[in-house]
Amino acid sequence: MAKSRFWFQAHWLIGITVGVLLALMGFTGAMMSFQDPILAALNADARTVEAKGDRLAMPALYERAQTEAQRMGAIVRTVTVPGATDGAVRVLFLTGPSETVRYLNPYTGDWLNGGARGEKFFEIVEEVHRGLITDRLAGEYVGRRVVDIAAILLVAMVATGLYLRWPRRTTNWRAWFVIDRKLRGRGFLYSMHAVIGTYVLPLLLLSALTGLYFAYAWYGDILKKLAGVPPVAEEQMKGKALVAPDIEKVWVSFEQATGSQALGDVAVRFPKKDEEPLRIQYLLADSPHATALNTIKIDPSDSQILSHEKYAEKQTGARLLASMLSIHKGGYFGLVGTIALMLSSLALPLFMITGWMMYLDRRKVEERARKRQAASAATA
Incomplete structure (x- = not known):
């Protein structure tokens, strides 16, 4: 009993301290699940060119990018040539901590108008997701460290949550996977909280553990060694x-x-x-x-x-590491995987809301019990 109370307190403490942060990470992560197809749809007209003649070679494209960078007071970070013959070349410029994306016609060498509609929005969403936007505001990585710690605590929350919701009869599948609609109040909230948690538990673990790959170099180095990837x-x-x-x-x-x-x-x-x-x-x-x-x-x-x-x-391990971002976002597993990871991310705000509702209800019950005890003591 004491052990269960300890794990309950640990789960509760993590939930009320970083629950809002985890909910924000989940919500922003879900927003980015279909970022690429959304941006492609928004900019379909500006990212498509007429395939006429031969495309300029990379040296010529880089020369045009460098000329534009000097005009902007920026540096060229990435030049991406699409496989599709009617696709525009994407050039990423860096100006301090800021990024600017421009699109180039690979046949004429002319800069295209537009093509980056919506990218600034998703850039801010990503900054919130990765570092609470502190990089943009102060040029520091404090927010990223906070988010990284929250990812570790998410693993702890999943582990403690699994322990607490373990039913007395493990073969009772309804206790694991069916919300008890007959319950009311805190009982119903707990059933919904626990059952949905069962469904998304492996997905949340996947999100947290793959996210840590980008957060800590030592964690990535361990995975690379296990996968046999030498940093030659x-x-x-x-x-x-x-x-x-x-x-x-x-x-x-x-x-x-x-x-x-x-x-x-x-x-x-x-x-x-x-x-x-x-x-x-x-x-x-x-x-x-x-x-x-x-x-x-x-x-x-x-x-x-x-x-x-x-x-x-x-090798298999090295392939997985090379696809880590895609695994983190679910795209590695196709459309179904992307949708599943998006829904599991959206479950984090739900857990925060139901967790706080149960916590506040519990406080009310405890407060009423204390008042009754005080009243009984006064009349005794």
Whole structure:
């Protein structure tokens, strides 16, 4: 009995201290579940170009991006060439902590108007989800650390919740999966809280544990070691200062590495700090899914390839790590997975509301009991 009370107190304490924060994380996470298709639909007209002639090669596209960056007082972070022949090139610029997205016609080299409708909104949603928007307000990572700790506490809340709702008869499936509609008040709230928790428990664990991969380097390093992913490229970059890459030579190295393969999307991510390699991620035209990414890491100082990670050659663990963001959002499991992760995220606000309702109701009951005891003591 004492043990159950301890776990109840632990579950309750986590719920009333970080419940609102977890609800906010869940709500914003659910909002981003269909971010990509929503943005594609909003900007369908601006992100589509007429496929006429040959597309400009990456060096020419980068040159135009660099010219625009100088005009904006920004730096080029990523240039993404879509696999679709009628798709516009996406260029991500960095101006301090801020990001700006522009779209480029790969056939004419002209900058397109629009194409980023809704991106600022989702950028703010992501900042709230990852760091309570403190990065934008103060340029600090305090909010991210708070969110990271909340993710750890979510794991603890799931564990304590499972312990508390374990029925006396484990084979009674109705106790696990059916809300008792005959109950009223706190009893009904508990039944709904517990049963819905049973359904989303593995999904919430998945969200929390995959989210921690992006939060703590040591956690990611452990998973990489377990998956047998050596940080070869990063080790070779130690002690090297940031230099402007020779995009002509970089692209020659990339084309030699990929040969005559039919490619899908190709994204070049340029380094922005010392000891950081240039990364080129690409999909094959026949890739099994959108996260089957191949990654080439290049030393920007001499344009030599440091590593070439091919998705098809990776072990299962390494494939999962390469798709971690997609797993976190549910897209790795297709449309059903995305919807399931979205619904589990929306369950967090529900848990906060029902948890607080049960807590306040319990306080009222305890307060009435104390008053009755006081009245009985006064009349005795």
